[in-house]
Amino acid sequence: MSTKVYDCLKAIGEKIIENKDFLTDLDREIGDADHGVNMARGFQSVIEKVSQDDPDIGAALKKTGMTLLSTVGGASGPLYGTAYMEAAKALAGKETLSAEDLKTAFELAIAGIQKRGKAEKGEKTMLDAFIPAYDAYSEKIAGGASLSDALDAACAAASEGVEFTKTIAATKGRASYLGDRSIGHQDPGATSLTMTLEVIRDFLKG
Amino acid sequence: MVGIVIVSHSYKIAEGIKDLTDQVANGHKGIVAAGGMEDKSIGTDAVRISEAIKQADEGDGVVILADLGSGIMSAETAIELLDGEGIDVRLADAPVVEGAITAAVTAACGSNIDQVIAAAEQTRTVKKIN
Numbered sequence: 001m002s003t004k005v006y007d008c009l010k011a012i013g014e015k016i017i018e019n020k021d022f023l024t025d026l027d028r029e030i031g032d033a034d035h036g037v038n039m040a041r042g043f044q045s046v047i048e049k050v051s052q053d054d055p056d057i058g059a060a061l062k063k064t065g066m067t068l069l070s071t072v073g074g075a076s077g078p079l080y081g082t083a084y085m086e087a088a089k090a091l092a093g094k095e096t097l098s099a100e101d102l103k104t105a106f107e108l109a110i111a112g113i114q115k116r117g118k119a120e121k122g123e124k125t126m127l128d129a130f131i132p133a134y135d136a137y138s139e140k141i142a143g144g145a146s147l148s149d150a151l152d153a154a155c156a157a158a159s160e161g162v163e164f165t166k167t168i169a170a171t172k173g174r175a176s177y178l179g180d181r182s183i184g185h186q187d188p189g190a191t192s193l194t195m196t197l198e199v200i201r202d203f204l205k206g
Numbered sequence: 207m208v209g210i211v212i213v214s215h216s217y218k219i220a221e222g223i224k225d226l227t228d229q230v231a232n233g234h235k236g237i238v239a240a241g242g243m244e245d246k247s248i249g250t251d252a253v254r255i256s257e258a259i260k261q262a263d264e265g266d267g268v269v270i271l272a273d274l275g276s277g278i279m280s281a282e283t284a285i286e287l288l289d290g291e292g293i294d295v296r297l298a299d300a301p302v303v304e305g306a307i308t309a310a311v312t313a314a315c316g317s318n319i320d321q322v323i324a325a326a327e328q329t330r331t332v333k334k335i336n
Contacts, residue, residue, distance in 0.1 A: 038249070066253060069283060073249020078279035081252065116279055174275065 002052040005060040008203045009050055013043030015199050016192060026188040030175040034074050035188040042072035042080070058092030061085070061105075075173060076189065078116050079126065086112030097204070099147045106134045117172060124170035124182060126189035129161035133197055151201035158194040165190045208313040208322045209236035209262030212306050213255055213272035213281050217242030223271075223306050230307055231314035238262040250277050255284035259295050267294035267319035269326060271306040296323055304329035 002010075016023070016039045023036030050063045065085030069077055087105040094101060110130050114120070121131045136157035140150035165187035170176045175187075210227065214220040220241025227237050240258035243249040255270070262268045272281040281297050288295060296319065298305050305326040312325040 069280070069287075070244070070251045070253035073243050073247065073251070073276075075276040075279060077250070078252055078276060078283045082283060116283065 003055045003060075005055065005057045006050055006052045008200065009060060009064055010047050011203055012196050012199045013047045015195050016040055016043045019192075019195060023188050023192055026186060026191060029185045030170060030178055030182045031188060032074070032174055035076060035192065038072045038074045039076055039080070039192055042068045042077065045071040055095040056092070057094050057097060058088045058090075061088035061091060064088075075117075076192075079113055079189070082112040082116045083109040099141050099150060102147070103134075103138055103141060106130070106137065110134055119172045122168060123172045124165045124168050124175060124187045124190075125172055126187070126193040128165050128168075128187065129158040129190035129193045129197075132161045133158040133194075148201075148205050151197070151204060155194070155198050155201050158190075158197050162186050162190045162194050207234055207236055207264055207316065208266045208309075208319050209238070209259070209264055209268035210234075210306060210309050210313060210322075211255065211258045211262050211268055211270045211281075212237070212239045212241065212302065213250060213270060213277050214241040214302060215248050215250055215273060215275075215277055217246040219273070219302075223303055226303070227306055227310035231310035234310060234314040236262045236264050236268075236313075237310055250280035252280040252283035252287060255280055256287040259284060259288060259293060260291070263293045263295075267296070269309050269313070269319065269322050270295065270297045271300060271302045271309060271326065272297060273302045294319055298323050298326040300326040300329050304332065 020036040020040040024033055027033050027035035046064050046067045049067050050060050061084045065081045069081035086108040090104040090108050119125045119127055121127050133154040137150045137154040140153045166184060169180050170182040175182045212220045212223045220239035224237055224239040238258040238261050240255045243251050259268050270281045272278050285295050308329050309322050309326040312322045
């Protein structure tokens, strides 16, 4: 029998793999047409390499991060790899997840992505989905909302963030070479990040 | 000697630069190429780079030359993966070919890591055509 954390990571992987062509097409518009292919390859390895039996959430996320570092190949490797490894620090030794744990995990993941990518909100990156999602989630939790409601708010904010990336020019990564010509296209990283949050939400709602 | 790690998205580029550095820094055993992915496809792999750093380290520190984009991010990630290993490893802000050759020659002359980094970074401003 597999553990819940494994099942959740597998569900994230399946979502990414299912959307491989969609993510790659988004990246073809403004990047180097490899986001979906790279992420799908990375998560195929995650599905194969992460232990199905170890209930330690932190250990599973750390293994996910290390696997993405060595199998993705493009910029999403160090970015998502760092995000998962940083989130793992908040969840080391834990077999269940509280709303507060998840908040800390999101916080560390965002800080990790910022450190790695040297990016801020408003640069047409995955942070444009993740930071508003975190803000919405934190606000809901602080107001006493349930984990499920808070995750709904996070996903709605992340989707709005993806829409927002269509309105701005990229200043980070390969898309920045296009300057204003990147306006009108949604960011592939913000899109895959939103998919990830949606799977986590659906999974935790069970 | 200060170790040198060469990072590129391309396995062939990193290996090719290593061939060049071996030519100009004959006898330096701590020059390691970490280009591409494990299967030699295009990309960068922070875990492979961290293993290359360990291999290049002779106790005098290691200087990394990386190409661009995720090459830099993967190199920085590799350095963090080695936290606590006690290796003085630094990423040079320099063009990968010119930087690697200059770093290799400087290291092979017995210079310390500060000198190797400085020599590599100087290549950014060297004019090629006068």
